[in-house]
Every structure is written in C-alpha cells, then in structure tokens.
Amino acid sequence: MSEEKDRELRALQAALAAEHAAVYGYGIVGGRIGDGQRTEAHTAYDAHRARRDALVREVKDLGGRPVAASAGYALPFQVPDSAAAVRLAAELEDRVAGVYADLVRAAGGGRRTLAAEALREAAVRAVRWRGESVAFPGLAERAGTAPPSAAPTA
Numbered sequence: 001m002s003e004e005k006d007r008e009l010r011a012l013q014a015a016l017a018a019e020h021a022a023v024y025g026y027g028i029v030g031g032r033i034g035d036g037q038r039t040e041a042h043t044a045y046d047a048h049r050a051r052r053d054a055l056v057r058e059v060k061d062l063g064g065r066p067v068a069a070s071a072g073y074a075l076p077f078q079v080p081d082s083a084a085a086v087r088l089a090a091e092l093e094d095r096v097a098g099v100y101a102d103l104v105r106a107a108g109g110g111r112r113t114l115a116a117e118a119l120r121e122a123a124v125r126a127v128r129w130r131g132e133s134v135a136f137p138g139l140a141e142r143a144g145t146a147p148p149s150a151a152p153t154a
Contacts, residue, residue: 004108009062011099011106012055015115018099019052020069025092028075032085041089044125048096051118058111086129093126 026045033041059066079088100119107115 005062007106008103008108008111009059009064011103012059012062012111013064013067015096015099015103015118016052016055016059017067018096019048019055020067021073022048022092022096023052024069024073025075025088028079029085029089029092032079032082033089034082034085037082037086040128041085044089044093047121047125054114090126090129093122093129097122097126 023045026041026048030038030041030045056066075088076091077084077088079085097119100115100122103115104112104119
C-alpha cells in the first residue's frame with residue numbers, strides 16, 4: 001500500500017473510532033437530555049450511526065479491517081442531568097470535527113468531499129448544542145488551544 005493510501009486509511013480508522021465513541025456518547029446524552037431536545041439528540045445519534053456504517057465500508061474498500069467499537073468508554077465528566085448532557089453532546093461533536101479535519105487533510109477526491117461534509121455537519125451540531133461557534137471547527141482542538149476533548153475515550 002502506498003504511503004498516501006496508508007495515511008488515508010489511518011485517518012479513516014480514526015474517524016471510525018470517533019464515530020464509535022460518538023454513538024456511545026449519544027446513548028448517554030439521550031438518557032439524560034431534556035424532553036425538548038430529545039429529538040435533536042436522536043437525530044444526531046442516527047447521523048453518527050450512519051457515518052459509522054459508511055466509514056466501515058470505506059475502510060474495507062481500502063483493504064483495511066475496520067476498528068471495532070470498545071465495549072465501553074470513559075466519559076470526560078459526570079453527566080447527571082440535561083445541562084451536562086448538552087455539554088457532552090457539544091464536546092462529542094468537537095471531537096468528531098477534529099478527526100474529520102484530519103481526514104480532509106489525508107483524503108482525496110470523493111473521500112475528501114465526504115469528510116468535509118461530515119466536518120461541517122459536526123460543527124453545525126456543536127454550534128446548536130453550545131449556542132456559539134468557533135472560527136475553525138476541528139482545528140482548535142488540534143492546536144491545543146481548546147479545552148481537552150470530552151469525547152468518550154477507550
């Protein structure tokens with residue numbers, strides 16, 4: 001495999017791992033979120049499941065073995081109520097945006113376009129959850145200028 005394809009495969013695997021974590025995290029969000037935001041949480045959960053499934057296919061198309069989801073993930077903070085669930089949802093989207101920014105850099109052609117769409121969607125969801133935006137979604141986390149990512153980690 002060429003170095004370029006290997007880099008792309010690693011970025012796809014990282015995006016897949018982030019989507020696994022987001023699906024898990026949204027399971028927590030959905031259990032704690034208020035009724036008024038439950039539909040938004042369910043929509044985000046479904047979107048991450050769809051992205052996860054598409055990434056599994058992309059990894060296989062490049063000849064890789066898709067990274068499996070962990071049995072569980074450590075949450076970055078306690079999520080006892082709806083306010084914490086909203087904060088977790090925003091943090092999940094930031095984490096996903098970061099890995100899609102990496103995939104945009106590593107991929108070409110159609111995969112780059114799909115990664116850019118996924119980055120945009122995650123950034124929009126983060127803004128909706130947080131109520132404010134950042135200048136370069138997915139990049140501040142990589143520069144170490146944002147608070148530590150609160151995505152569930154293995």
